[in-house]
Amino acid sequence: MKKRNLFIGGLFSLLACAALMKNWQHDQEPQIPIGRSEVIFWHFWGGEDRDVVDDVARRFNASQTEYYVRPIAMPGNNLQAKLFLAVAGGDPPDIVNQDDPILADWGQRGVIQPLEDIAPASEVAAMEHWMLDSARRLSTYQDKMYGLCNGLDIRALYYNKTLLEQHNLQPPQSISDLNEIANALAPFLSAEKKQRYGYIPDSRRLWAWGYVFGGDFYDASSQRVVVDSPPIRDALQWMASYAQNYGADNLAAFRKGDQSLPGKTFPLLPRNDQEMSGRYAVIMDGQWRVRNLAAFTHNRQARGVAAPEFGVCPLPVPNTSAGRTNAGWVNGNFFVFPQGAKNSQGAWEFAKFWVGYSNPSQAAQTCSQGGWIPVSKTVTQDPQFQNYLDENPLFRTFIELSESPNQFPIPSVAGAAFFRRTIEQAAFQAFNNSNADVDEILQEAEQQIQTHLNRNHNLRHGGHVDP
Amino acid sequence: MVGFVFLFAWPFAASFYWSLCRFDLINPPEFIGLENYRRLASELHSQQGFGLALTNTLYYSVISVSLSVITGVLLATLLSAKVKGQAIYRTLVFLPSVIPIVAASVLWIWLLDPESGMINYLLSWVGIPNQNWLNQSRSAISPAGLTEVSQWIHGGTLNLFGSKDALILMTMWGVGNFVVIYLAALSDIPGQLYEAAEIDGANLIRKFYHVTLPMLSPVIFFNLIMGLIRSVQTFASVYVLSEGTGEPGSSLMLISMQLFLSAFSDFEMGYTSAMAWILFVILLAATTLLFRTSKHWVHYRTSS
Numbered sequence: 001m002k003k004r005n006l007f008i009g010g011l012f013s014l015l016a017c018a019a020l021m022k023n024w025q026h027d028q029e030p031q032i033p034i035g036r037s038e039v040i041f042w043h044f045w046g047g048e049d050r051d052v053v054d055d056v057a058r059r060f061n062a063s064q065t066e067y068y069v070r071p072i073a074m075p076g077n078n079l080q081a082k083l084f085l086a087v088a089g090g091d092p093p094d095i096v097n098q099d100d101p102i103l104a105d106w107g108q109r110g111v112i113q114p115l116e117d118i119a120p121a122s123e124v125a126a127m128e129h130w131m132l133d134s135a136r137r138l139s140t141y142q143d144k145m146y147g148l149c150n151g152l153d154i155r156a157l158y159y160n161k162t163l164l165e166q167h168n169l170q171p172p173q174s175i176s177d178l179n180e181i182a183n184a185l186a187p188f189l190s191a192e193k194k195q196r197y198g199y200i201p202d203s204r205r206l207w208a209w210g211y212v213f214g215g216d217f218y219d220a221s222s223q224r225v226v227v228d229s230p231p232i233r234d235a236l237q238w239m240a241s242y243a244q245n246y247g248a249d250n251l252a253a254f255r256k257g258d259q260s261l262p263g264k265t266f267p268l269l270p271r272n273d274q275e276m277s278g279r280y281a282v283i284m285d286g287q288w289r290v291r292n293l294a295a296f297t298h299n300r301q302a303r304g305v306a307a308p309e310f311g312v313c314p315l316p317v318p319n320t321s322a323g324r325t326n327a328g329w330v331n332g333n334f335f336v337f338p339q340g341a342k343n344s345q346g347a348w349e350f351a352k353f354w355v356g357y358s359n360p361s362q363a364a365q366t367c368s369q370g371g372w373i374p375v376s377k378t379v380t381q382d383p384q385f386q387n388y389l390d391e392n393p394l395f396r397t398f399i400e401l402s403e404s405p406n407q408f409p410i411p412s413v414a415g416a417a418f419f420r421r422t423i424e425q426a427a428f429q430a431f432n433n434s435n436a437d438v439d440e441i442l443q444e445a446e447q448q449i450q451t452h453l454n455r456n457h458n459l460r461h462g463g464h465v466d467p
Numbered sequence: 468m469v470g471f472v473f474l475f476a477w478p479f480a481a482s483f484y485w486s487l488c489r490f491d492l493i494n495p496p497e498f499i500g501l502e503n504y505r506r507l508a509s510e511l512h513s514q515q516g517f518g519l520a521l522t523n524t525l526y527y528s529v530i531s532v533s534l535s536v537i538t539g540v541l542l543a544t545l546l547s548a549k550v551k552g553q554a555i556y557r558t559l560v561f562l563p564s565v566i567p568i569v570a571a572s573v574l575w576i577w578l579l580d581p582e583s584g585m586i587n588y589l590l591s592w593v594g595i596p597n598q599n600w601l602n603q604s605r606s607a608i609s610p611a612g613l614t615e616v617s618q619w620i621h622g623g624t625l626n627l628f629g630s631k632d633a634l635i636l637m638t639m640w641g642v643g644n645f646v647v648i649y650l651a652a653l654s655d656i657p658g659q660l661y662e663a664a665e666i667d668g669a670n671l672i673r674k675f676y677h678v679t680l681p682m683l684s685p686v687i688f689f690n691l692i693m694g695l696i697r698s699v700q701t702f703a704s705v706y707v708l709s710e711g712t713g714e715p716g717s718s719l720m721l722i723s724m725q726l727f728l729s730a731f732s733d734f735e736m737g738y739t740s741a742m743a744w745i746l747f748v749i750l751l752a753a754t755t756l757l758f759r760t761s762k763h764w765v766h767y768r769t770s771s
Contacts, residue, residue, distance in 0.1 A: 077711070081731045084492045105734070109493050249626050252602035252715075253581035417732050421712070428716045432603065448515060455506075 036068040039346035040093040042083070044074055052370040059362060060353045067346035083338065087111050092338035095347035097150070099333045101409065101416035103139070107146040108414040108456070112336040115145040118344040127357060134330045134407040135375035141412045147334040148351045152373040154398045154407065155208055155328050157199075157315060158268050158289060159282045162308035172199075172282065172316040175238060175323075185281050188245035199282040200251055201239040203431035204424050207329035208284065209235040211408050212315045214322035217423065218411035223457075225450045227423065228442040231322050236438050238318070240430045248432045254279070266292045268310065273300070276308045284315070287398040291371050294392060312397040327406035332373075355379075364388075371395070373402045414456045415449075422449050486741035491734040503741035517742055519717055520725035521749075526606055527631055527721060528698040531638045535694050536687055539642050543649030544679065557650070561643035572707035575637045576601065586636070598628040601708060604716030605629035630708065630718045637704060645690050652686040653679070681766040688765045692754055699750060702727065722746055 032038050045053045050073055057069045072093070074082060080102060086092040106112045115124045124145055128136055135149035157178075159171050167185065172178040178199055182188070185198030201209065210217060215231035218224070243251055258267040258279060265271075266289050267279040293310050300307035317323035335351040337344050356363020356379045364382035367374045371392075374380050380399055389396050401407060410420050426445035430436050486503055488496035510516040546557050563571065578585050579600040587597045605611060607627050619625035656679065664674045680687075702723040705713070713720030713728065720728075722742070730739040 078731055080734070084734065088493055109491050109734070111493055249599050249603065252599050253597060256580060256599075256602050257582045415733070421728075425714070425717055428604075428714070432716060 039069045042093040043097040094341040094343045104141040104414045107141045147336045149334040152332040161311045163277045171313045175318045203427040206427040212327045227446040324406040326404035330407040482740040488737045490736040524722045531635045532694040539645035547653045564641040564643035568703040572704045600633040603629040604718035656682040684765045
């Protein structure tokens with residue numbers, strides 16, 4: 001009995017040692033080459049994108065004799081709180097990648113440094129000029145660059161070309177075209193339960209449609225929120241008309257069904273081999289879906305199953321003169337440089353390397369690997385990226401849109417998170433209440449946001465805010 | 468003592484001081500007097516921000532705690548009946564309350580799916596049309612809810628339940644915790660009381676009303692207080708159900724969610740501290756009120 005206990009004890013100790021050794025090996029950080037300084041890089045990428053990020057860091061490290069980047073994947077949730085605590089604790093990372101509209105808030109609070117504090121003014125000015133308008137807007141707060149955009153997210157309309165052709169419909173060029181598609185594939189005001197819709201707007205996308213209809217949510221010159229303006233009212237009224245035509249509850253239930261698809265499949269795609277269309281004929285989404293469509297088509301072709309043809313077009317304009325062509329809501333990823341970081345110079349070099357400021361082919365390789373939109377035409381024009389576009393022709397529309405002057409982000413103001421939340425809540429309210437007065441909803445939202453922004457601004461400057 | 472000072476007394480005092488400041492974690496707190504409290508009062512009046520969150524919390528707390536008490540007592544009474552398989556039934560009732568909240572929330576997202584969820588399927592058995600649970604901001608117990616029901620009775624549609632009702636339903640699923648306490652209390656009720664009631668000619672309902680309920684009242688009181696505190700602190704399930712936003716239509720913006728967003732999204736630590744203090748005062752007042760009224764309905768057994 002004693003021997004048996006000894007044997008079992010020994011076996012457990014051995015297993016524990018093996019596990020500890022394995023863990024220890026896993027936790028070993030790569031050795032920083034002698035003579036180089038380390039750059040700590042926080043990002044939130046996971047899955048296959050993380051491999052691309054690691055590869056950029058590897059290529060940068062291989063090109064360097066001075067700096068060594070160590071990427072650290074941080075869960076995206078509450079990254080803000082972690083960074084604030086790190087800055088407050090005096091041990092922030094050197095560079096962080098973000099995609100939430102936080103630039104102004106962080107800049108105002110002094111959590112991040114303006115680029116002019118870490119790079120020569122001439123280089124910052126040249127960088128500003130080198131970038132696309134949309135990328136520059138995402139990097140700027142109060143006419144100063146506080147971040148460096150390294151990838152854009154652009155929305156367009158994906159459509160099932162085969163399905164549209166079957167119904168003698170063309171890709172939409174105007175809002176009335178889009179209404180016609182919606183009505184042809186799922187007639188308005190019919191009580192029949194729909195298995196597929198031509199198109200339905202998403203209440204969260206008032207940002208995109210507001211800009212398309214010619215609206216601006218914020219007037220930077222007067223520092224006023226201008227949400228309750230005719231173009232944004234028109235956009236919201238048009239969106240809400242779909243809820244009235246189909247029933248808000250029906251649409252909400254149908255949308256929820258999109259998320260129940262296995263692996264959150266792109267709902268434009270047919271669910272099985274017998275079908276040639278998915279849950280929608282036309283849907284708004286970002287450039288990352290090009291990858292899904294290519295994989296779907298490849299998979300069907302490899303198995304000898306007929307696949308529908310898909311297309312991408314810009315968001316159609318309203319049938320009034322106020323609309324903007326090639327317009328939309330842009331967001332994206334950007335680098336920021338925390339206050340109190342030990343190696344901001346190394347971080348700046350890494351950020352420049354990533355965006356391809358002096359080496360467009362490296363950035364072209366990164367964007368091709370990740371299916372990301374470059375932030376400068378120099379990178380787009382690189383032969384390597386042009387090859388990528390030839391292989392993925394649907395991506396070309398997104399590139400064209402990214403170069404449009406009519407792509408706008410959420411206004412870069414301190415309080416942008418509140419701004420965003422309030423607009424989306426207002427749109428939800430208008431969308432889900434058929435008796436709602438759109439004008440009243442927007443007025444209320446405008447007043448709430450203005451009060452919030454005033455509070456942020458005035459209290460920062462020692463003023464008083466009337467509630 | 469050291470633990471008390473550092474982990475309780477100091478944060479308590481600091482949060483009160485911060486409630487009088489503008490503070491964003493990074494920059495030193497800037498004293499602004501009662502500005503944060505004025506803002507809370509204004510939001511309470513306009514039913515925005517804190518006001519809306521308080522109303523949502525009130526709806527959720529009052530209904531979920533009341534239902535938890537009623538369901539808990541009834542279930543415990545049923546489960547105390549000596550029938551075959553009693554242990555299995557008790558286990559089945561208790562089981563959901565040991566499932567981690569995040570896992571349970573994800574499970575409920577599936578169950579409440581408007582198109583393919585099991586809850587709508589079960590409701591369809593009794594003729595109730597599909598409900599939009601987590602996609603709508605409406606509340607069943609409201610004037611609009613009454614209108615919906617009356618329209619439905621007259622042949623109209625029925626869009627009754629919204630996300631807060633979904634949250635209440637999910638909370639009810641975890642009522643097993645309370646049931647265990649009620650079961651323990653039920654087993655402690657002396658059999659002679661029931662025998663005496665029987666001799667006096669009491670039927671089952673009268674025995675329940677005149678013996679079981681008074682004898683359970685100290686435990687009901689305990690569960691009421693704990694349930695109230697727990698309902699106000701509900702966060703994880705709301706976070707998962709609303710994907711960290713308090714949506715749809717701010718209907719899941721409970722106080723805990725509002726605290727979280729204003730603290731860690733808007734970084735308004737002063738305003739958040741003021742909100743937390745008001746919440747503390749409300750909870751204190753509610754608990755005091757319950758204690759004050761308890762002498763009228765809570766019956767403690769005396770040794771004499």
